[in-house]
Amino acid sequence: MASHTLPRPFLRLAFRTHPIRPFSSTTPHLLPSPQNPPPPPQTPNPQPQQNPTPVSNLKGLISSIGRDAQAQTTATTARRSALAETEAAYRATDLERHLHRRFRPGDIYAPHDLSPTEQAKWRPRAASGGSLQGRGHPGNAHAQNRRDVFDVLGINPLDEYKNFSIMTEFVSSMGRIRHRRETGLRGVNQRRVAKAVRRAVGMGLLPSVHKHPEMLEKEAEEMARTRPVRMNTGPRGREGGFRRPGGR
Amino acid sequence: MASKKLSPTASLLKNSRLFSLPPPLPRPSHDFTATSNFNSDTATLPYPTHASIETTQPSLYRGDWGLKRPLPQKSTANTSTPSIRIDDIDSIDHITEFESASDHTLTLRKWQEIGLPLSMPVKQRGASVSDSTLNTRATPPTSVFESTYDNTERRNDQGDVRRWKFKGPWLAGKTEGEFDLYLERHIKQRKLEFRDFLRGRLVKERRLDQQRKAQERGDEFDGQIEITETDIDLYLKQLRHDEVRLYMLVEDFLDLPISGDPQQANATFVVMMDSDQGPPKTHLSAGLSYLRTASHMTNHPVLGPMEEEPPVQARVLRPQYTRGLAKGFCAILGIGGVAADDVTMRTAFRNAREKTGILNFDAETEGGAKLWVLPDRASIDAHGRIKLHTLRVTTADEAIYQNVVPEPVAGKQVPVNPAFSTMPRLDSSRPSRLGNSPAYGLRFDDSNQNPKTASPLDVPQNSDDSVQSIVDLVGPHRGK
Numbered sequence: 001m002a003s004h005t006l007p008r009p010f011l012r013l014a015f016r017t018h019p020i021r022p023f024s025s026t027t028p029h030l031l032p033s034p035q036n037p038p039p040p041p042q043t044p045n046p047q048p049q050q051n052p053t054p055v056s057n058l059k060g061l062i063s064s065i066g067r068d069a070q071a072q073t074t075a076t077t078a079r080r081s082a083l084a085e086t087e088a089a090y091r092a093t094d095l096e097r098h099l100h101r102r103f104r105p106g107d108i109y110a111p112h113d114l115s116p117t118e119q120a121k122w123r124p125r126a127a128s129g130g131s132l133q134g135r136g137h138p139g140n141a142h143a144q145n146r147r148d149v150f151d152v153l154g155i156n157p158l159d160e161y162k163n164f165s166i167m168t169e170f171v172s173s174m175g176r177i178r179h180r181r182e183t184g185l186r187g188v189n190q191r192r193v194a195k196a197v198r199r200a201v202g203m204g205l206l207p208s209v210h211k212h213p214e215m216l217e218k219e220a221e222e223m224a225r226t227r228p229v230r231m232n233t234g235p236r237g238r239e240g241g242f243r244r245p246g247g248r
Numbered sequence: 249m250a251s252k253k254l255s256p257t258a259s260l261l262k263n264s265r266l267f268s269l270p271p272p273l274p275r276p277s278h279d280f281t282a283t284s285n286f287n288s289d290t291a292t293l294p295y296p297t298h299a300s301i302e303t304t305q306p307s308l309y310r311g312d313w314g315l316k317r318p319l320p321q322k323s324t325a326n327t328s329t330p331s332i333r334i335d336d337i338d339s340i341d342h343i344t345e346f347e348s349a350s351d352h353t354l355t356l357r358k359w360q361e362i363g364l365p366l367s368m369p370v371k372q373r374g375a376s377v378s379d380s381t382l383n384t385r386a387t388p389p390t391s392v393f394e395s396t397y398d399n400t401e402r403r404n405d406q407g408d409v410r411r412w413k414f415k416g417p418w419l420a421g422k423t424e425g426e427f428d429l430y431l432e433r434h435i436k437q438r439k440l441e442f443r444d445f446l447r448g449r450l451v452k453e454r455r456l457d458q459q460r461k462a463q464e465r466g467d468e469f470d471g472q473i474e475i476t477e478t479d480i481d482l483y484l485k486q487l488r489h490d491e492v493r494l495y496m497l498v499e500d501f502l503d504l505p506i507s508g509d510p511q512q513a514n515a516t517f518v519v520m521m522d523s524d525q526g527p528p529k530t531h532l533s534a535g536l537s538y539l540r541t542a543s544h545m546t547n548h549p550v551l552g553p554m555e556e557e558p559p560v561q562a563r564v565l566r567p568q569y570t571r572g573l574a575k576g577f578c579a580i581l582g583i584g585g586v587a588a589d590d591v592t593m594r595t596a597f598r599n600a601r602e603k604t605g606i607l608n609f610d611a612e613t614e615g616g617a618k619l620w621v622l623p624d625r626a627s628i629d630a631h632g633r634i635k636l637h638t639l640r641v642t643t644a645d646e647a648i649y650q651n652v653v654p655e656p657v658a659g660k661q662v663p664v665n666p667a668f669s670t671m672p673r674l675d676s677s678r679p680s681r682l683g684n685s686p687a688y689g690l691r692f693d694d695s696n697q698n699p700k701t702a703s704p705l706d707v708p709q710n711s712d713d714s715v716q717s718i719v720d721l722v723g724p725h726r727g728k
Contacts (some may be wrong), residue, residue, distance in 0.1 A: 092611035096570065099609075101291075103565040103580045106633030107587040110292045110351030121288035154425035 100124070150189045157189055161196040164205050170197055175209040253694075255349055265301065265314040269334060273297040276631065286356075292351045294536065295632045298333035299638065300349030315344050329354060350586075356536065358584035362560055362623050365539035366392050366532065369627040369635065382591060382637040384625050391540045392532035403505070415503035418526040435502075443480060445501050450483050526629035534628045551648065559620040559641040559649055560584060564605045567617075579606045583623060588636035620646045 100122035103109065111119055150157050160166050170178050170193050177197050180190045200206040254262065261267060276294055308325055311318030316338055324330055324398040333349040349554045367389030370381055381387055392398060399411035422430060451483050454473045462469035487494040498504070505527040546554045565587055566580040590606065605617020621638040622645075 088611070092609055095611045096609045099566075099570075101288075103587040105580065105587055105589045106294055106629065106631075106635055108292045108294055108352065109565070109582055109587060110291075110354070110356055110585065111511070112351070113292050118288055121290070128430055133675070151425045152423045154423065154428045244623060 046078045148184065148189055150185065150192075157192040157196050161199045161203075162205060164200060167197050167200045167206050171206065175207065253541075265334075265336060266345060267318075269301075269337065270299055294634075295530075296349070296352040298335070298349065300331045300333045301355075302626075303332045303690050313637035317344055319344065319346060359536055359586070362584055363539065363542075363544075364537065364623045364626050365389075365542050366534070366537050366626050366628060368392055368397065368532065369629060370625075376388050382625055383639070389625055393538075393540050397532070412528045412532060414505045414527060416499075416505070421526045442501055444481055446483060446487075446497070447475055447480055449497065450480065502507070528628065528630050529632045532628050534632060534634075535632070536628075548648070556622060556641075556645055559617050559622050559645055562621045562638065564610070564617040564619070567605060567609050568607050570609065581619075581621065583621060583636060585639060586634050588634075588638060591637060592640045620649065 098119055100119050101113070102122075124234060157166075170183055172178055177194050180187070183190060183193065185193060197206065201208050269568050273295075275297060301313060305599070307313070308330055311321055311324065313319050313332065315334070319332070322333060327348070327350065329350040331349045331353045332346045335345040335347065337344060339345055344413075354369065367384075368391075370387070390397075396412055397412065399409045400413040401409070401411065403409060417430065419427065451473050454475070455469075458469045458471070458473070487497065542557075544558055560583055563582040564579055565582045567589075568577075568579045580587050581590050582588075605613060606619065610617040620641040622641050623636060624639045625637040627635050
């Protein structure tokens with residue numbers, strides 16, 4: 001169910017220990033536990049042996065087999081309990097991974113607030129490049145709640161064209177002015193912001209691309225120098241595995 | 249109740265759901281912090297914004313909620329707690345929009361079952377509130393219904409009083425933009441009104457002045473005070489250089505909540521202002537409880553009057569240490585639908601052995617980790633949220649309600665009351681099992697195979713051990 005959310009090494013380990021990683025709701029008697037380990041492997045019964053070997057030899061053989069079996073059982077039990085512990089740890093991590101809501105004192109909760117559906121709504125979404133408010137997709141509660149930041153602060157964006165830290169917030173990583181959908185501004189302020197960004201670019205305060213091409217080139221060189229050359233990566237290894245789109 | 253003078257139609261309208269449903273409150277304000285970037289529009293709000301309505305059982309099965317059209321049975325009658333809230337009584341699509349209101353309805357019911365009175369908020373210094381400030385044993389709570397606080401009128405016979413309700417806004421809580429908007433929309437048009445207000449003040453001041461002068465001369469002043477427009481202009485100019493007086497006049501005119509020390513005489517504020525909370529948004533009880541004190545005693549069916557209220561089972565909503573997140577300040581508990589800080593953990597129980605699920609996430613317990621707590625103090629903060637303080641329950645208390653025999657304390661000698669040990673059993677003719685009788689709130693299990701979880705009262709008759717075990721369990725201080 002949730003196994004696809006596990007990182008790959010976890011997955012491999014989990015599947016090696018047990019074919020199916022059970023949840024806490026799984027019937028307990030199906031789980032291997034240190035309390036009721038599965039029956040130890042069958043020890044070969046020495047009785048049906050018909051070989052005419054001396055008695056002392058037979059006794060030695062029996063005791064050695066018994067010792068072996070005992071040691072094997074102990075080892076198996078230890079391994080199983082270790083596995084059960086690992087498994088329990090994985091189960092806890094896996095369940096906890098789904099608890100997204102961080103309750104604050106004073107919150108009211110009803111049973112549905114603890115449900116997986118509701119918890120999933122509190123899941124942090126991947127930030128889309130430092131946009132101001134556009135993390136939630138349109139139609140989300142977040143989108144309904146959004147307010148124009150310039151209205152809240154009582155600032156005219158056109159006065160802030162020299163404030164490049166504000167202006168960069170409204171520019172994408174490729175140097176494009178962000179859409180209203182992402183900025184959450186009302187029409188008037190969006191036009192003012194766009195004008196202020198163009199003005200800042202025109203004055204040379206803001207690059208028209210996110211970073212200067214020379215800086216990007218330098219960064220790439222730096223990366224290639226510092227990064228250890230790996231085997232089996234071919235010629236890309238020497239370049240640091242980094243190539244800008246557009247292929248200079 | 250509609251008066252008799254009303255026509256039948258008017259009375260019908262007045263008693264209808266259409267007119268009795270109050271307009272909804274605004275949703276809790278959205279703050280711009282990073283953590284609140286992710287939220288759910290279907291999550292239960294910290295306070296109810298809509299009135300929840302119920303209907304009688306026969307009407308429920310007809311779908312009759314007193315609204316314009318019957319509501320579908322499938323979504324209303326298929327629950328044990330049918331209560332709804334109306335989002336839109338008649339939408340443009342000719343649909344009555346409603347949803348279940350059982351979240352807040354049941355929370356209120358649970359709250360009333362806990363029976364905790366609401367008290368004045370505790371003065372907070374930053375985020376850290378020590379357990380001793382919150383603990384009602386250390387600092388006794390003040391009821392929100394005390395006449396010194398529970399006022400809405402500005403002044404009574406004795407003069408100005410503290411109150412919780414103001415006509416004006418809390419200016420310090422407004423952002424720059426909101427403040428500009430407030431000036432634009434509400435203040436600009438009241439310029440003339442303020443001038444009239446100043447005229448009244450000036451007349452009062454001049455009259456007092458004239459009266460004082462006349463008194464010094466030895467006669468009485470009962471003349472009229474003439475104020476011209478130039479007088480008011482001059483007064484305004486004077487006021488601009490006397491900021492303190494001007495602020496006081498503006499506060500009086502706009503009825504702003506005074507942000508001063510509540511200990512001072514002129515402070516009208518009931519909530520402490522040294523946090524960024526502002527004046528209360530609602531009455532400090534929020535209608536959750538109308539109890540004035542918690543000075544009542546629970547009577548246990550077997551053990552008699554109890555020192556403590558019965559504990560409540562709390563759910564661990566967030567353990568202190570969570571995966572991938574920073575270490576929490578303390579665990580968050582859910583008590584009867586209300587999330588609260590587990591403050592006790594930080595102080596008294598810091599070094600004690602914590603139960604599983606409080607420090608770290610517990611994946612093993614069915615339904616999540618739970619513990620027994622004692623709701624101690626509750627107040628409503630300025631945002632209308634419930635602030636609940638709980639205490640941990642002692643093992644003996646827990647045992648009474650949880651049906652578990654605690655481990656005996658070494659070296660503890662409890663004197664046995666001889667009268668108690670020789671008390672004849674009234675039902676000695678048959679094997680006595682309290683578990684078979686109605687339990688009066690005690691959950692005694694009949695199927696006790698495990699002696700560890702056996703009922704403390706389910707013991708052989710006429711045995712001294714049995715009495716000893718009960719006294720051990722309860723302790724000598726429990727009964728009053």
